[in-house]
Amino acid sequence: MLGGYGTFGGRIARRAAAAGFEVLVAGRNAAKAHAFCAGEDRLIPFVVDRDAGLVEALRTQRPFALIDAAGPFQGADHAVAEAAIAAGAHYVDIADGRDFVCSIGRLDAAARKAGVAVISGASSLPALSGAVTSRLAAGLDTVGAVEIVLSASSRGTAGASVAAAVLSYLGKPIRLWRGRRPATGWGWQDLQRRDFTVEGVKPLRRRLVGLADVPDLDLLPARLPGRPAVSFLAGTDVRLHNIGLWLLSWPVRWHWLESASGLTNLLVRLHGWSRWTSSLRSAFSVRLVGKAGSRRIERIWTLIAEEGQGPEIPSLAASILLERLDTLVPGARDAGTALTIEDFEAVLSRMPASWEVRERALPAPAYARVMGTDFDALAPPVRAFHAVLGDTGAAGRAIVRRGRNPVARLIAALFRFPPAGEHALHVTVRERNGEEIWTRDFGGRRFESMLKERGGLLVEHFGLLRFGFDLPLGDDGGLKMVMRRWWLGPMRLPLAIAPKAPAREWAEDGRFCFDVAIALPLVGLVVAYEGWLEVSPVARETAVP
Structure with a gap:
């Protein structure tokens, strides 16, 4: 060995x-x-x-x-x-x-x-993650998104090999599949907080994790029905470690440093000096959203390991496989389909560890909740685009017009609205907990907003500004966005001074079409964009061998 x-x-x-x-x-x-x-x-x-x-x-x-x-x-x-x-x-x-x-x-x-x-790959990833994902995807017609999260006790992650692996992609581009197309993330960025809960066990709260590069980012989109977006977030239980790696990732991303790999020995020493602040608890979770028939489902498998036993988890797959090698079909393959979750649970049951699977029905997408039964009457391309399941996206073209008033130009710059002209357009929509993050990419110029249903309206957030829209169904199977309220922070503002934002969506030649304009009283046009998107139905993918 x-x-x-x-x-x-x-x-x-x-x-x-x-x-x-x-x-x-x-x-x-x-x-x-x-x-x-x-x-x-x-x-x-x-x-x-x-x-x-x-x-x-x-x-x-x-x-x-x-x-x-x-x-x-x-x-x-x-x-x-x-x-x-x-x-x-x-x-x-x-x-x-x-x-x-x-x-x-x-x-x-x-x-x-x-x-x-x-x-x-006979380790936590892709062996354990693959086994869990296979269990969670059972019976689903399509999978929209998978998120894998590992929060390890730092007492088991102090080795030079682990540090070298992390630093090899720190601040470097990571290939992702997002919004139905290839995308790019950055090693140990996208820093987030995650909670881990198992019934009857003290939860782990607000653990920091960042984006890491693992085989599952290639393997799972190809293996699961619907080719879902997949992300992997990792971190230790010591906040200082995660924040330090996040800070160090920026000089690499900005090309001030070619790589952080030369800092491996220093990282190991720093890690050792701060290990006294760590706990003996580790956690691993896989969250999957999918659809079975008309049912939208979220399933989560969560494992919490106690008493410093977290580092045992990566060793389980190799140990199990060692006893079965003579029974395996000869050939070379990754470990993502080599074992089942029952194989792991049989060993975990003898360890100080607890795990559970939770399932819940997901609410309808935001547009569907606002429109009610009218949502089903939308033209197929419009309905398909708004039937978000974890992560979706579409590509097309758009023509942008910009206002000439200096105030309009300033506002357009602040909100990162695209420049005037014709652009390739890609729209990515990510859904979580009833909220949708819309990222519109006009030839490399991106701007983002968050949408959710509140009080029967579709509420769109641009920073401190919020706009509440009604969504009446059009005779052509499209919809209009009619502003009913708007707010600055918690303060509701009068509609008389609201921006004018007429928007319309419809289907034409099998495409999703849109026309949006934003104008201000006394200022005039800020930005307008119209165009189309190709909305492809999600096909069931054939599993790779």
């Missing part, structure tokens, strides 16, 4: 020994290997460098399986797996490097020929 005396490898080694395996605890550091194996009959220290001498060591020892827990796997190649195949040994790793795990299939033919199983 490479990295067998490390944070996660050590746990896998002990589990393997307890299961009756004789384990060669391998790595470059002889002192650490001997110290780890002291007093354990089935743990045998073995010094080897994965970059030199591994092939010869495998030929000599002829192991049943090689488990790679050394990491980090970001930017690594598959030389270790290839060496295992050449030696006729099964191979399992605990990689969470996105490209590393997602490209393991290129070894499939060689693994089949050698008659061995090659499994990559």
Whole structure:
């Protein structure tokens, strides 16, 4: 076992020994290997460098399986797996490097020929996350969005491999699938707070987490019906760690630093100095929104691990798979479909951990709640666009006009309205807890607003300004937006001085069409835009092998 005396490898080694395996605890550091194996009959220290001498060591020892827990796997190649195949040994790793795990299939033919199983990503992601997601998606016709969140006790995340993995993508672009198209996020940004609750257990509140790069961002959209948007957020239980990483991500994003990877040793030391502030509690959750027939459903699987047992979770998949390797079909694949949630729960039941699945019916989308039965009478492209399920989007074209009054130009700049002219347009709508975040991208110029139903009106938020609209159904199967109220902060303002914002939506030639204008008393036109969007029905995707 490479990295067998490390944070996660050590746990896998002990589990393997307890299961009756004789384990060669391998790595470059002889002192650490001997110290780890002291007093354990089935743990045998073995010094080897994965970059030199591994092939010869495998030929000599002829192991049943090689488990790679050394990491980090970001930017690594598959030389270790290839060496295992050449030696006729099964191979399992605990990689969470996105490209590393997602490209393991290129070894499939060689693994089949050698008659061995090659499994990559036998860790929390994608093995556990894949098993949970499969359970949550059962019976759904389509899935709109998946959010995976990990909040670890910092006492189990202090290793150099973990730090190197995090810093490898800190502040770097992360490929996402959002709004029905490829999008970009940034490593350890999008900082958010999350709560973790399991009935009968003290909850974990307001844990900070940021965007991280993992294989699931590629694997799950391809595997789940509807090709959903997928996000993964991670953090430790120490706020200082998360805020520090967020701050450090900006110089990398702004290209002041090429990479933060050179700070690995410093990060490990800083982490060690602040570990005393951490708890012994970790949490992992998967939230999925989908649809079964006409029912809109949210399902959440939440796990809370106590007594510092959080670091055991990433070791479970490899330990379970080790005992099943002879029963697996030869070939190379990721671990996202290798196990079921029942496999994990059987082991978790013997640990100080609690978990539960919650399901609830989701309310109708905001436009549907405002329009009531009229929503079903909308033209199909208009209705389809507003039937948001977690995350949706559409692309098209728009023509923008801008007012010439200096005040109008200032307001347009403040709200980041697009410049005059014809633009490629993409609109992304993200839904959570009955609120919709609309991001309109006019050829790279974006502006955003938040919409929700309140008091029978569609209320749109632009910062401190809020506008309440009625949505009468048009004779053509379209709708109009008629302003009924507006507010500045908590203060309701008279309609006589309100902006004029006539807006209309309709269907034409199978497209969603729109015409929006915003004007102010005494100032005149601020911005107007009209155009169309192609709204494609969400098709059920075929699972990848």
